[in-house]
Amino acid sequence: MSMKEWIDIDIDQLELLDVTDIEKARVKQHVLKQRKKAPIWSNIAVAAVIIVGASTATGFAFPSLAAQIPFMDHVINYFNDEEQHYKNFEAFSTDIGLAQTSNGITVMIDNAVYDGTNITVSYAIETEHPFGENLDTLAPHWFDVKGSIASDGTGKITKISNTRYVGIATLTPHFKDDVYPETVQLTWEPTTFTNHEGVEGKGDWSFDFSLDRLEGDIQLVNETVQRKDMNFTLKSVEFTDVSTVIAYEQVVTDELLEQWPSVTPVFRVSDDLGHVYMNGTGGGGVSTDNGKNFEGTTAFGPIQEGASQLIIQPVEIASLMSGQGHTEIELDPIVIELKK
Numbered sequence: 001m002s003m004k005e006w007i008d009i010d011i012d013q014l015e016l017l018d019v020t021d022i023e024k025a026r027v028k029q030h031v032l033k034q035r036k037k038a039p040i041w042s043n044i045a046v047a048a049v050i051i052v053g054a055s056t057a058t059g060f061a062f063p064s065l066a067a068q069i070p071f072m073d074h075v076i077n078y079f080n081d082e083e084q085h086y087k088n089f090e091a092f093s094t095d096i097g098l099a100q101t102s103n104g105i106t107v108m109i110d111n112a113v114y115d116g117t118n119i120t121v122s123y124a125i126e127t128e129h130p131f132g133e134n135l136d137t138l139a140p141h142w143f144d145v146k147g148s149i150a151s152d153g154t155g156k157i158t159k160i161s162n163t164r165y166v167g168i169a170t171l172t173p174h175f176k177d178d179v180y181p182e183t184v185q186l187t188w189e190p191t192t193f194t195n196h197e198g199v200e201g202k203g204d205w206s207f208d209f210s211l212d213r214l215e216g217d218i219q220l221v222n223e224t225v226q227r228k229d230m231n232f233t234l235k236s237v238e239f240t241d242v243s244t245v246i247a248y249e250q251v252v253t254d255e256l257l258e259q260w261p262s263v264t265p266v267f268r269v270s271d272d273l274g275h276v277y278m279n280g281t282g283g284g285g286v287s288t289d290n291g292k293n294f295e296g297t298t299a300f301g302p303i304q305e306g307a308s309q310l311i312i313q314p315v316e317i318a319s320l321m322s323g324q325g326h327t328e329i330e331l332d333p334i335v336i337e338l339k340k
Contacts, residue, residue: 074090075111075122075168076089076110076122078158078166079168085301086120086301087302088241088301089120092242093111093112093122093242094111094112094211095110096109096121096209097109098207098209100206100207103201103202104128104129104201105125105201105205106125106126107123107125107190107205108123108124108126109122109123109207109209110122110123110124112211113211114184114213114214115213115216115243116214116216116238116240116245117245117247117297117299118153118170118245118283119143119145119153119170119172119184120168120170120242121168121170122166122167122168124166124167125157125166125193127163127164127165129193130199131194132159132195132197132199133159133195134197135159135193135194136157136195137155137157137192138190138194141188141190141191141192142169142171142188142190143171143186143187143188145171146184146185147184148173149174149176150174150286151173151174152172152174153170154170155167155169155170156168170299171284172283172284172296174286181213182212182213183210183212183213184210185209186208186209186210187206188206189205191204214240214241215240216238216245217239218236219236219338219339221235221336222234223334225314227329227331229252229253230251230253230316230331231250232250232265232331233248233249234246234248234312234334235247235249239302242301243299243301244277244302245297245298245299246299246312247295247297248265248296249293249294249296250263250314250316251292253292257291259318260318260327261319261320261321262319262320263294263316263318263329264296265315265317266282267280267281267298267313268280268312268315269310269311269312269313270310271304271308271310271311271338272307272311273307275304275307277300280315281298282296282298283298283299284296307338308338309335309336309338310335310336311336312333312335312336313332313334314334315328315330316328316329316330316331317329
């Protein structure tokens with residue numbers, strides 16, 4: 001069933017199913033929770049409320065929204081690679097469940113999680129426009145975190161059929177004095193979707209939702225590795241149910257920056273059992289002095305059970321920028337004894 005058919009559905013013609021009292025209570029609780037948490041409602045969400053309200057009174061319940069739009073449910077599974085970067089995401093993330101349609105494009109936010117440093121959001125898109133393989137959203141209309149002084153991150157959109165796409169966004173907001181709040185408020189107003197060939201789909205979408213911080217355990221490290229013209233310090237590692245977050249800072253000399261205007265790290269991360277968590281990828285960071293002092297974080301999935309050591313090797317990418325060339329500078333690995 002298409003999104004438009006969902007929105008235009010005639011509730012009186014529905015074939016309702018018998019369900020237990022527990023199932024009815026679970027559906028009703030889910031809808032009420034979304035109403036409290038999500039001030040922006042689409043036609044499809046309103047329809048879901050009407051269906052639950054009517055069926056509760058009669059002792060029946062309509063099949064779930066996700067069951068009717070299966071590609072919207074479990075979006076994160078499209079991105080769980082062999083490294084299981086998003087392991088436990090669904091179990092500990094918040095079910096957002098917002099959807100809006102504009103100009104033939106429906107945008108649906110599935111789940112999101114805030115691990116105290118990074119925010120990850122999974123979403124889906126259904127469109128009548130011929131975007132092909134390379135759907136994207138135009139900058140700077142990306143997720144905005146209220147109260148943050150800066151934000152960086154990554155995003156990916158994957159085509160799963162001729163009209164459907166799934167997306168994942170990971171962003172790292174930065175707050176004054178590095179004080180991260182217990183709850184973050186996010187907004188997203190994408191305005192335009194496009195592809196590499198210049199096809200555009202403009203519309204009016206506006207999402208607003210909040211996320212509570214996951215509890216985590218921080219292990220202070222403060223270990224420094226050095227190389228000519230560079231100091232790298234691994235400050236800490238934070239362990240949550242959905243992620244492992246490493247925080248670092250580095251200082252490079254003016255002489256190195258004169259030769260290479262951008263020097264930022266990527267990481268190779270593994271454990272003593274041979275599991276690989278990262279292999280040449282990195283996270284976000286900020287600098288207030290054109291790269292001489294650089295502070296950042298990077299995140300990967302939770303540590304595999306039984307591991308007792310985490311091996312983190314920074315690899316500095318020294319670049320001329322704009323695709324003019326780069327070189328890699330390998331630093332000594334830092335070995336962390338994991339607390340039991």
